[in-house]
Amino acid sequence: MEDEENIEEELLLVESQLNGLQDKIKTLLDQQEELYERQAQLKAMLEISKTSRDASNSAPSVALEDWSGKFSWDSQADDTRFNVFGISSYRSNQREIINSIMSGKDVLVIMAAGGGKSLCYQLPAVLRDGITLVVSPLLSLIQDQVMGLAALGIPAHMLTSTTNKEIEKFIYKALEKGEGELKILYVTPEKISKSKRFMSKLEKCHHAGRLSLVAIDEAHCCSQWGHDFRPDYKNLGILKIQFPSVPMIALTATATSKVQMDLIEMLHIPRSVKFVSTVNRPNLFYRVYEKSSVGKVVIDEIANFISESYPNNESGIVYCFSRKECEQVAKELRGRGISADYYHADMDVVAREKVHMRWSKSKSQVIVGTVAFGMGINKPDVRFVVHHSLSKSMETYYQESGRAGRDGLPSECVLYYRPGDVPRQSSMVFYENCGLQNLYDIARYCQSKKNCRRGAFFQHFGEAVQECNVSCRNV
């Protein structure tokens, strides 16, 4: 009896000590979060400061001009915008970017997904005499663009591995002799680095004064510090060397200041005018949920989220860590009545294309993909992007979650996080530049108890923190 009383007494004491410890741990964790945040802020400030110092040391400064002023082409540009592109007014920065290109400047554009980058080079391409060359990384992106331009009555073609001989002949004649109607020519970067024949035709086009503009789409692919480095993009610097008098525009949705510096150097455009739009996507709502260690529970939660919030077949993407996981998650979602297909790099091109097409036409609701389901997704009405596990960096997460809501309508980005997923990713990123650091940054994003999740993106991309004025629920 007495023994029991002693035990109970000690138990109470231990419990009260444990409670005290919990409070201390909580205070320490809060302090740790604040310090991490300040550390990230200071690092970002340092990088911005270094970048602007390097830029002012290495580049003859570009005179600050008012690109929103009046220009001789204003009325022609307005007419083309409205009557050819069917666009009633410019969005932020578009007019200024177009004016700087029309003035013959090199330009670097950083504009969030869906911001309207294409118009920034397509409109000058129509206005300027001659042919605009556009380098774009993916066949599917190029096909979409060429089809869109054809629908607007703009003579555009692509020269890729799929181009038939007849069209190729037509393109070469247009480049070499100025015959036929060609305003915009799309190529993949391999064409520049691997086809001597193409480069020689382009040289002739330039020599005859018919190369009017060079546009590099998805320009972050040039940089090894970016999230989607493509070796063939490294060779695009040749374009400025061969055609120094032709204005170049490089466009991307995301580039940290380090990547921006890299692009400017690799493309040889030190005097470029830079337009950076905010990374904020006000129509996207970010959430992080604690992930259960029981696989089936996670799938139940994802399935409930989809069927309760999106009962009308609204489109979405679920990103998974591995190919096997994709197949498993797709199967289990189907088992819960959600029409889901998987997509990963182990599938052949035809199978992948089939899955992509079904989803693009809203015949399936969800694609469960690995990172292989990436660039080239042009579907504007993606209402939700779920991450079954964390991405490898903030940049990758911004890019992947950013596939939601390109049409500007409210959309959700949900990430399921458990600390146990971090080591899985770390084995993948160990050999990448700053791979582990990037992974720890996103792990901190997931662990953060802050209400507004946008601040992490502002910080990561070196942008001043803004009031978000919308609730990003932090559950």
Ligand SMILES: Nc1ncnc2c1ncn2[C@@H]1O[C@H](COP(=O)(O)OP(=O)(O)OP(=O)(O)O)[C@@H](O)[C@H]1O
């Ligand atoms: N000023 C504008 N007013 C209305 N719609 C516009 C305007 N500019 C572009 N758009 C439309 O916005 C959509 C997105 O444009 P675009 O595809 O160029 O975006 P983006 O910046 O290239 O995005 P992403 O990086 O995701 O490819 C297109 O449907 C385009 O027609």
